[in-house]
Amino acid sequence: MTAExxxxxxxxxxxxLVLAVDEAEALALCQDEEGRRLxxxxxxxxxxxxxxxxxxxxGAALIKEPxx
Amino acid sequence: xxFVQEFRDAELGRALAHDIRALVEPGRxxxxxxxxxxxxxxxxxxxxxxxxxxxxxxxxxxxxxxxVLPMGRVDDGIAIAHKPGVIFTCFGDMLRVPGSRGSLLEAxxxxxxxxxxxxxxxxxxxxxxxxxxxxxFFAIGFETTAPSTALTLRRAKAERVENFSCMCNxxxxxxxxxxxxxxxxxDIDGFIGPGHVASVVGVRPFQFIPAEHxxxxxxxxxxxxxxxQSIQMIVAQLVGGxxxxxxxxxxxxxxxxxxxxxxxxxxxxxxxxxxxxxGLGFIPRSALKLSEAYAELDAERRFRTPGARVxxxxxxxxxxxxxxxxxxxxxxxxxTACTPERPIGTCMVSPEGACAAYYxxxxxxxxxxxxx
Numbered sequence: 180m181t182a183e184x185x186x187x188x189x190x191x192x193x194x195x196l197v198l199a200v201d202e203a204e205a206l207a208l209c210q211d212e213e214g215r216r217l218x219x220x221x222x223x224x225x226x227x228x229x230x231x232x233x234x235x236x237x238g239a240a241l242i243k244e245p246x247x
Numbered sequence: 248x249x250f251v252q253e254f255r256d257a258e259l260g261r262a263l264a265h266d267i268r269a270l271v272e273p274g275r276x277x278x279x280x281x282x283x284x285x286x287x288x289x290x291x292x293x294x295x296x297x298x299x300x301x302x303x304x305x306x307x308x309x310x311x312x313x314x315v316l317p318m319g320r321v322d323d324g325i326a327i328a329h330k331p332g333v334i335f336t337c338f339g340d341m342l343r344v345p346g347s348r349g350s351l352l353e354a355x356x357x358x359x360x361x362x363x364x365x366x367x368x369x370x371x372x373x374x375x376x377x378x379x380x381x382x383x384f385f386a387i388g389f390e391t392t393a394p395s396t397a398l399t400l401r402r403a404k405a406e407r408v409e410n411f412s413c414m415c416n417x418x419x420x421x422x423x424x425x426x427x428x429x430x431x432x433x434d435i436d437g438f439i440g441p442g443h444v445a446s447v448v449g450v451r452p453f454q455f456i457p458a459e460h461x462x463x464x465x466x467x468x469x470x471x472x473x474x475x476q477s478i479q480m481i482v483a484q485l486v487g488g489x490x491x492x493x494x495x496x497x498x499x500x501x502x503x504x505x506x507x508x509x510x511x512x513x514x515x516x517x518x519x520x521x522x523x524x525x526g527l528g529f530i531p532r533s534a535l536k537l538s539e540a541y542a543e544l545d546a547e548r549r550f551r552t553p554g555a556r557v558x559x560x561x562x563x564x565x566x567x568x569x570x571x572x573x574x575x576x577x578x579x580x581x582x583t584a585c586t587p588e589r590p591i592g593t594c595m596v597s598p599e600g601a602c603a604a605y606y607x608x609x610x611x612x613x614x615x616x617x618x619x
Binding site: 241 | 338365366367368388392394395396398399401443446447469498499505507508511
């Protein structure tokens, strides 16, 4: 996700905020803390809603963060 | 951002470092391996090694998938990239990884259509936009990255995107750890475990490390306080005579991982009988290939890759670095013939590679006389 990190190593898993959801396609438009937007595959995290925070790696959400 | 800034608090970091210093027994050494290249990067970037007492030594493990990729696989990828009509896509960190006759970046300079993508989904979008071209995605990474590839392949199959295929180089973390632990020369007291791999596979697969090898294992997050707390947890186990599997990264890692991710990986991938790892040789059942159900999307079958096998350059000591036998600066070409600008070994290519991370951050601390 960032130039200084290796895409293939796990530490680039980025926290992203869900802005919009295409439930039929299992895709979500997400935004990271620096405002960059990315279409994210939500196939392995189940249902997501705008406002959820996802841990995203290589274009796929791995974890939906628990509510604090 | 929530769950980020609070794990970079300098005051808490100093307190944790103080706790570790108070824990260690004088005269005893604690040699800990951080398995994941992401941890290596955090350790050097935030100067964590400089906060630790001399008794605690950090050793960098094989957890950078770019670093463990043998040159032959790069050569195979370049062979596909040079085929007429092919658009070859890969992550940016793969572009400079040296094969025996150059890198993908050099192949691009020679005319091959090599494109950097941020995700497999991006590669699939390239395929949809170029139906007259063959689009290949060079998949690489541990179990953290494999779900993304698997989801994209499932999508490509469902949409019948026939001009898309994948050269699969995904590897799995447990087999190389077993290989390391079975080595009679291994001199490690405990493991800082790969937190994001564990978010997919869970903590349970690492149970064999304390159970069979008597070494503490702590699944760790990637912020500086995560790493410091994990070190504290391992040292506390060692001082207390305990040997357990612990999960420092519980805010992300469930004990059994992500079942949906494991399901899609099981559908799309099969385990290879063996796979070559740079510096570690062939390790049984340590990598993934496309399953028969997805064979039509397998670039190695579609393009009949040569299956190149290439020995590492003689000067390169990546294997010894990856197994913790030597430290990055002890390699005979570190920082001289081998630099991030002109890497000889893969450990110098990826920012998470032990040599590149040390070159970028650690060498300055060492020059200042800080213990590393």
